[in-house]
Amino acid sequence: MPASKLLSLAEAIARFVPDGSSVALGTALESLIPFAAGRELIRQRKRSLTLIGPISDILFDQIIGGGCASKVRAAWAGNVITGSGYCFRRAVESGSLEVEDHSNLTIAMALRAGAMGVPFMPTRTALGSGLYETNASLREFACPFTGDAVTAVAAITPDVAIVHVQRADEYGNAHAWGNLGVTREACLASKHIIITAEEIAPPEIISSDPNRVVTPGFRVSAVAHVPWGAHPSPVPGHYNRDHQAFIDYQRDSRTLEAFAAWQARWVDSGDDYPALLGEARMASLKIKTRALAEVVDYGY
Amino acid sequence: MGIEVKGEGMGKGMGEGTPRPYTQPELMVAAAAREISDGNVVFVGMRLPLLGFQLAKSTHAPNAVGVYELGIIRDSAAPEPILTMGDLPNLYRAQWLADTADVMGLLQQGIVDVSFIGGAQVDRFGNLNTTYIGGAQNIEMRLPGSGGACDLASLAKRHIIIMAHEKRRFVPKVDYITSPGYGNGAGWRDRVGLPRGGPSTVITTLGVLRFDSATKEMMLVSVHPGVTVDQVLDSTGWPLRVSSEVVTTPAPTPSELATLRRFDPEGYWTSERTAV
Numbered sequence: 001m002p003a004s005k006l007l008s009l010a011e012a013i014a015r016f017v018p019d020g021s022s023v024a025l026g027t028a029l030e031s032l033i034p035f036a037a038g039r040e041l042i043r044q045r046k047r048s049l050t051l052i053g054p055i056s057d058i059l060f061d062q063i064i065g066g067g068c069a070s071k072v073r074a075a076w077a078g079n080v081i082t083g084s085g086y087c088f089r090r091a092v093e094s095g096s097l098e099v100e101d102h103s104n105l106t107i108a109m110a111l112r113a114g115a116m117g118v119p120f121m122p123t124r125t126a127l128g129s130g131l132y133e134t135n136a137s138l139r140e141f142a143c144p145f146t147g148d149a150v151t152a153v154a155a156i157t158p159d160v161a162i163v164h165v166q167r168a169d170e171y172g173n174a175h176a177w178g179n180l181g182v183t184r185e186a187c188l189a190s191k192h193i194i195i196t197a198e199e200i201a202p203p204e205i206i207s208s209d210p211n212r213v214v215t216p217g218f219r220v221s222a223v224a225h226v227p228w229g230a231h232p233s234p235v236p237g238h239y240n241r242d243h244q245a246f247i248d249y250q251r252d253s254r255t256l257e258a259f260a261a262w263q264a265r266w267v268d269s270g271d272d273y274p275a276l277l278g279e280a281r282m283a284s285l286k287i288k289t290r291a292l293a294e295v296v297d298y299g300y
Numbered sequence: 301m302g303i304e305v306k307g308e309g310m311g312k313g314m315g316e317g318t319p320r321p322y323t324q325p326e327l328m329v330a331a332a333a334r335e336i337s338d339g340n341v342v343f344v345g346m347r348l349p350l351l352g353f354q355l356a357k358s359t360h361a362p363n364a365v366g367v368y369e370l371g372i373i374r375d376s377a378a379p380e381p382i383l384t385m386g387d388l389p390n391l392y393r394a395q396w397l398a399d400t401a402d403v404m405g406l407l408q409q410g411i412v413d414v415s416f417i418g419g420a421q422v423d424r425f426g427n428l429n430t431t432y433i434g435g436a437q438n439i440e441m442r443l444p445g446s447g448g449a450c451d452l453a454s455l456a457k458r459h460i461i462i463m464a465h466e467k468r469r470f471v472p473k474v475d476y477i478t479s480p481g482y483g484n485g486a487g488w489r490d491r492v493g494l495p496r497g498g499p500s501t502v503i504t505t506l507g508v509l510r511f512d513s514a515t516k517e518m519m520l521v522s523v524h525p526g527v528t529v530d531q532v533l534d535s536t537g538w539p540l541r542v543s544s545e546v547v548t549t550p551a552p553t554p555s556e557l558a559t560l561r562r563f564d565p566e567g568y569w570t571s572e573r574t575a576v
Contacts (some may be wrong), residue, residue: 027371029400030386054400055447078444080346081383081568085444092442099442101431103450104369104402112401120314124408125454128483128492130429130476131446134436140493149493178391181400234388241387243568291392 006170009196012222016160016192019047022073022159023169024111024190025063026056028181029104030080031236033059034164034196038231039267042066045246052111052158053106053183057233059250061085064097065259068266073100073137073156075107081243082250082273087259101134106153108182110137113155114189116161120152127151160221161190164230165214166237168197172220173206173213178236187215196226198238209296228274228282239285320525322552324505325570326560327524328462329355330552331503332416335460339363340413341371341406343452347569348462350385351414354378356562359556367406369448371398381563397434404448407455410496415452415459421474422461424518424538425488426481426511428453429474436476441556446478457502465504465535472538506532508549509540517541524549 007015017023026033038059041049046068055076063069064077065087078085091097102110109121114286120139127149132138137154163183168174171294174195176183187193194214200223208212232245252262266276274282322330325348332352336342338361344353353366354377366374368385373396380389391397406412419428420443430449436438453459459479463469481499482488489498498516502509508522518531519541527549533540552560564570 028386031370031388032386074445076447077446083444089442093439099445101445103446104400104448105408105451105455108399108401108404123494124403124495125451127454127494128477128488129450130431130436130452131450132480133476134431148495150550162391177397179368179397181370181388184399185401207369217393234386236388236391243383287388 002171004170005172007222009040009224009226012194012224016221021159022050024052024158024186026053026059026181027186029055032164032230032232033233034162036226037162038063041068042267054107061087064088064091071098075102075104081246086253101131109153110156111182111185111189114157115185120154122150158190160192161186162194164196167199167201168195168223169203169206171217172223173217175212176214192221195223196229198227200225242285253272323572326552328503330556336361336364341365343367343415345410351563358559371400376482412456415456417449417452417460419463421469423474427474427477427571428479429476431478433475441546454494456497461499461502465506467537468534470536486516519543522547522549
């Protein structure tokens with residue numbers, strides 16, 4: 001058996017996300033967002049990170065508010081159900097944050113190019129758009145076969161991808177289900193992968209269903225057991241989206257003072273997040289209608 | 301997607317003082333749903349379009365297929381109300397749960413009939429800005445950015461824009477093109493190499509606009525009940541062309557309203573104060 005990769009979240013972040021790292025996060029878009037890892041980046045006062053992802057909902061806004069990021073390579077940063085991300089806005093408007101403006105398709109192709117080990121991927125999106133003004137990773141070129149105009153998207157190879165999943169074994173083999181966004185590409189493109197998991201499962205549970213494995217375990221650097229690690233985003237099979245948390249965050253991020261109070265309460269008060277959330281709130285988010293899949297047979 | 305407009309200015313202009321049995325967002329969602337034909341492959345965006353697809357699917361377009369950028373394909377309405385496309389009811393018995401690149405591939409192949417996007421700033425040729433007010437070199441306000449909107453505007457057979465109708469948002473030329481419309485007019489999309497498409501319709505808080513087939517310029521074709529053509533002209537930052545036959549946008553029917561309220565029982569997206 002290989003060595004266990006099980007670490008505390010704090011240890012995983014301390015060891016594999018040094019200051020200045022490029023970090024892919026929020027790769028499943030609205031669900032499975034690694035919010036606990038984001039809070040740990042803030043708690044450890046990481047600096048000069050480059051954040052990579054498609055939309056991330058409010059995760060990027062929080063990490064930017066915590067002063068951890070100097071650059072964002074993403075398609076969108078805000079609060080999905082309320083609009084603007086105020087920390088992101090303040091940072092861009094004051095000139096303290098560099099942004100490379102992607103679309104969801106160009107960020108997917110950038111990570112896929114990284115995953116495939118090629119310098120770029122072609123796509124037909126974004127031609128004629130302003131994205132070319134504010135994203136040096138996009139170049140127009142003529143297709144060598146048809147001569148058609150095509151957008152080349154340069155590969156992105158993050159230093160680390162942080163991915164939240166339903167269950168993983170201690171060796172880095174992980175099951176994720178639901179919509180996966182750009183998760184597979186992001187993992188394969190990254191030098192290190194940190195898995196945060198709702199449950200740590202025996203290896204035989206994971207290996208019983210290899211189609212559900214999100215990325216090969218031998219590529220994973222660390223696994224951390226983090227129940228409620230994606231709250232307030234939803235995790236299929238575990239809990240629903242906590243809409244109120246996103247509505248509250250709009251208020252809690254509107255000014256620097258409000259954000260400082262949010263950080264003091266939700267980040268710097270400690271890492272026992274379930275206790276902060278409270279039993280009543282967790283109970284209100286639990287899955288109410290079970291929907292189990294049929295068992296499949298991998299026999300021989 | 302809305303910006304800074306929650307509770308501000310909404311509900312004005314549409315038959316103020318006249319009681320009506322529906323809200324402004326409900327009227328807009330119903331108008332959006334009518335843009336979906338039965339059997340269409342629909343790329344569904346954030347916010348009001350989530351409801352527009354659910355409404356169309358439950359009424360006149362039972363065979364429509366919904367495609368969502370986070371990697372979901374649905375051929376049934378979600379069984380419970382959702383506020384985002386990633387809410388778990390939207391995953392329940394989906395036709396396919398997959399990757400963003402998979403669904404973007406369908407879009408890029410050209411088999412998505414219609415898509416919906418919101419905007420903060422739009423111009424006379426339907427170019428949309430959801431990134432930089434003031435432009436990238438002179439940032440007055442940073443907005444969230446493209447998400448999938450640039451892709452939907454670049455690659456769907458057609459796209460529909462849903463937004464608040466205000467003079468500061470309807471400008472002669474956008475400060476930054478997040479999602480390409482018809483650029484500077486007819487022929488532009490071909491010249492820059494976009495494979496197809498363009499905006500077909502703009503559904504606003506005041507009316508419905510389409511694009512002249514020859515010039516690709518936006519044109520008012522319908523005003524919402526209680527709104528005058530002059531009001532629309534006053535809320536548009538260029539001399540807007542007006543169709544010779546402006547009609548009144550049909551009000552949502554009682555059965556459409558009943559269906560909509562089932563999908564948004566608390567009025568998160570469809571109360572009178574909701575930002576568009």
